[in-house]
Amino acid sequence: MKSNPLHFYQTTPEELTNDILKGVDGKLQEFFDKLQPSKKNEEEELLTIEEALTILKCSNQTLWNWRKSGIIPSYRLGNRVYIKRSDINSKLIKQVPDDDE
Known part of the structure; x- marks a missing residue:
């Protein structure tokens, strides 16, 4: 020993x-x-379409429509499509209308 x-x-x-x-x-x-x-890591996290659908609780067709109309930007990496968590979070924040409208 x-x-x-x-x-x-x-x-x-x-x-x-x-x-x-x-x-x-x-x-x-x-x-x-x-x-x-x-917070920065969370904001820059790339989500798959399936993960985004789980967060948004919407159909695949709805998410596809939002992506194509530019409501939620998506990013292609090879054959995969990703969505930034920060883009989803910014769209989930309720927009308060202006008094002018």
């Missing part, structure tokens, strides 16, 4: 507490970052 040498460092209880808290804080931040992806 291989033995590892022990290293002793002199530290105050306050320094030890601060070091432990920094480590815990860093691990908690990593955990919460995994739970809540950054």
Whole structure:
């Protein structure tokens, strides 16, 4: 059995507490970052047609009509069609009409 040498460092209880808290804080931040992806990553996420249909809760024909009329832009990559989550989110925000109309 291989033995590892022990290293002793002199530290105050306050320094030890601060070091432990920094480590815990860093691990908690990593955990919460995994739970809540950054807004930018979410906004730039490309969705397949099936994923967009699930979010929009509409028929394939309706989504096709919205894409062709330019209501929701789509992007082609090879043979696949994608839609940005940010484009869907911007269309889901209720538009308040102006008082002039």
